[in-house]
């Protein structure tokens with residue numbers, strides 16, 4: 001998602017400057033094009049050579065350096081970036097920007113840029129909570145500068161509190177969000193994810209191997225693309241994507257109820273959850289004791305949630321998944337037509353790198369106009385983007401705007 005994006009990273013003089021190296025690695029891993037500006041004080045904490053080696057580009061420290069003979073560094077850098085980021089951002093640099101001071105390469109570049117600017121403060125708690133710093137942050141926020149709040153924890157000065165640089169993953173997530181076009185703004189997308197658990201006594205249940213990764217990726221990317229997202233999830237150890245309304249459930253019946261409660265308000269429904277088709281007829285109140293011979297547990301059908309949505313969906317867009325181990329295309333197509341879906345995402349469980357638990361998936365996207373889009377092995381975030389591209393196409397083709405019943 002950051003491939004080819006141009007990011008100017010400013011590093012200022014705080015102990016967290018060493019974390020900028022990790023941040024650069026994450027950007028480079030995502031194939032972003034990164035230029036680094038360091039303040040004089042930052043160079044006391046980490047060498048320009050380290051950041052130059054990691055970014056693969058010269059690091060700029062000097063106000064009077066020329067990028068090419070005819071280019072003035074701060075103007076060229078200000079115009080170069082799709083966005084600018086300062087991590088760590090000290091109280092000093094925040095104060096300077098808030099006061100319009102431009103006395104070094106970083107602050108002059110910030111002053112000259114029209115690109116979004118993200119600041120990631122890191123400092124001692126007393127400094128961070130100081131009313132002057134708070135006022136500066138408020139002032140900059142009101143002017144459209146963006147911030148990633150520091151984390152709470154042990155600080156370099158041995159005290160405990162708010163002020164640690166936010167996690168690198170959180171900063172990367174924010175950068176990806178800033179650089180993503182909000183083409184799903186106005187959509188309200190309901191995503192289901194994960195497995196369901198169907199208990200037959202207080203300590204045992206029937207479930208499946210779904211980790212939630214596919215559904216959580218869809219929720220995260222849809223939010224990033226500007227949609228309002230509700231995620232209804234069976235048990236999963238994954239963190240809830242930020243900005244997403246989260247409804248945890250356990251059984252298929254609970255999932256059905258949660259989906260139906262939220263159906264009316266949704267414009268798009270994506271059912272990535274692996275829902276158990278059956279549940280035990282009886283759930284014993286007491287733990288079932290071992291006994292001689294086999295134990296039989298009678299099962300009854302669970303509600304077919306997607307069929308119910310298909311009957312009530314109106315103009316809403318319904319996307320289902322098909323998890324098959326044979327006749328993938330035929331079975332997926334039959335499910336799509338029978339259950340009134342607009343798209344079905346077929347994943348073949350027998351393929352290496354596809355389906356349950358992996359970070360990747362291999363899917364075929366089937367639509368009602370007989371088209372089959374075959375995607376190669378991709379990580380689940382990329383798959384999510386491709387699915388949402390297809391949803392966006394339907395919205396555009398049908399000329400949908402806002403709510404639809």
Ligand code: PMT
Nearest residue numbers: 210211212213214271274275305306320321322323356357
């Ligand atoms: O969570 P991960 O580890 O990342 O794995 C991802 C995944 C393999 C679970 C996901 O990619 C996937 O394929 N999800 C759908 C799994 C499934 O239940 O497929 P199905 O062919 O049994 O069901 C077809 C569709 O009906 C699905 O959209 C399902 O959510 C829905 N369904 C199924 C049964 C039921 N009672 N109600 C339903 O709504």
